[in-house]
Amino acid sequence: MATIILFSFSLLVCAFASPLDPEVYAEPSSGVNWVIIVAGSNGWYNYRHQADACHAYQIVHKNGIPDERVVVMMYDDLAQNPQNPTPGIIINRPNGTDVYHGVVKDYTAEDVTPQNFLNILQGNAAAMSGIGSGKVIASGPNDHVFVNFVDHGAPGIVAFPAGGELHATDLNNAIQSMYQQQKYAKITLYFEACESGSMFENLLPSNINAFATTAANAEESSYACYFDAERETYLGDVYSVKWMEDSDVEDLTTWTLQQQFQIVKQETNTSHVMEYGDLSMGSLVVDEFQGSQNPSPKQKAKPYPRVPLDAVPAPDVPMAILQHRLTASKSTKERQGIVQEMSKLLELRSMVTDTVRKIVDLATDSSAQADRIVNTKKTKLQSHYCYKAVVRHFADNCFSLNTNDYPLRHLYVFVNMCEERVPVVRMTEAMDRVCGTQLAKFMKGIY
Structure with a gap:
């Protein structure tokens, strides 16, 4: 394991942060936002994971969180994939808009590893020197951190396309270490994977200002959705598209984490959406983690039309794709x-x-x-x-x-x-x- 070299918070902020116009973007009180988004798979039949991650980036980017404080990890083998009928474009719903344009790709291909993720999350800039963009979550005691992970999972682990698996104990140890070192004021984690509840169940304390939601409980599959006949793959995951489509249309300056959790839980009727950690954080508004441009009612996006999700359990995706191809x-x-x-x-x-x-x-x-x-x-x-x-x-x-x-x-x-x-x-x-x-x-x- 790389030796952790501690830098002062002020030097890290100088390296990775940039000033913003306070009239355009409202930071959390006395702190700033940091975001890390991870798609932990590759391959065309796993299209949905990177599509989810790109959509998540578009949300925080639109809401004013600067790229200097957003880290994206994705294999990046879809946009120019020979199977892509629209080269350079990735969509997250049928007939959807391009979510790939402008995405910062800090760490791609073999750099998308669990150890790199842990180093980035904990602000270990020395360990990431010379790898990808080198950006890390250089957060301090007044800052809010938002973590979004999308991929396959199993009891106590989530998968990565390179370098092994991320174990629940390693993730929770990292969060507790960040808390002890005052590397955040509040942290929220949204995890999409089969059995993703096992990443936090009985592991994430309720007294370290950390709140997590997961696509499934500790024993069940999460679900893919939005099969696209032209691309012959699934475009999204139910839990992920539900929270993101909610963030796209709500006023995040008044919409709370608990309100978002409840609506996602209600609409994700394929698996049990769960919450862990400090549940009192549910009263915080979403913009404290996902950012907000404070849109006026005229600027607010229209609600998404109801589209059949065509949902299938994640393990059944390869066979379901073949069945769709057989029918066509x-x-x-x-x-x-x-x-x-x-x-x-x-x-x-x-x-x-x-x-x-x-x-x-x-x-x-x-x-x-x-x-x-x-x-x-x-x-x-x-x-x-x-x-x-x-x-x-x-x-x-x-x-x-x-x-x-x-x-x-x-x-x-x-x-x-x-x-x-x-x-x-x-x-x-x-x-x-x-x-x-x-x-x-x-x-x-x-x-």
Whole structure:
């Protein structure tokens, strides 16, 4: 881990902040806003994550938060992707406007890693020197910080396109460290991922001025939405588009965090939107985190028309895309090719399931214990050290977790084994035996 070198707050503000006209933009009382937006995936079928992130940038940019205090992490492989029918343009809803134009791309491709995210969030400028834009969240004791993360998730982790996974303990330790070092007055976190509630449940204290909302509870999927036939992919995620479309139309100078949470919770009827941390922060107005240009009623955006969300659970997105393509296919040859892709996807999923079952069988003491491990889910992860070690070994030796959602759905078995005190070495040895086969190596390379 890079050595953390502490700089004074005043020097960091000089490096990354710029003055604003107070008549145009109202800062939080006696402080300023900082924003970090992260899309943790790549690939065309994950289009929606980077589209969400770009839309989030447009909101805070429109609302006056300067680029000097906004950090965006995204792989940036969509705008010029060969599959993009509108090169240079990314949209976040059917027939939507371009959300890609003007987005600051501070960290792209292999720079989008969990360690870089933690360094940026905590203002570790030394660690980010020579990487991307070098910008960090150089916040101080009077400042407000807004964090928006969008990607795949599993119990206690969210994925990144490079450099591994972000574990809940590492994220919450970073937030608590920031609080102790007076690097914020208030911090709000909006997380979109499957089982995203597990990133904060029983971990985020209620007394450190931190408020988090998540797309799902600790045990369920989040949902993709807005399938686009021209692009043959999903354009957004239900929770994300709901909070952003709300921010687009409300007067954020009077609209509170709790009002936004409640309307997003009500309209996200596909999963359970959750809140954690200091719930008293719900009385704060949204503009204290997302900014506001104080629009007059004439300038205020019109409400979005109601469009069918066409929502599907995130793990089902690859198959749902193929099903849409099959329905729209125009020739027998094209249909045959799509059916073959669907069969291959089902075969790969079966391989993942079988591989995990073999690992459990080898690592546990009895068939009864193995059945219990596979067929139940623990509601609370406590053995974080064990879990972190086995997840990393699984990702390194069996299946990539960075861009594919399906292997993530099986990580609950490692939660179960860790909570039942199955030794780490027994689990990693089982992985080496099962995943060392030619079949598993083949799987790791293509799934």
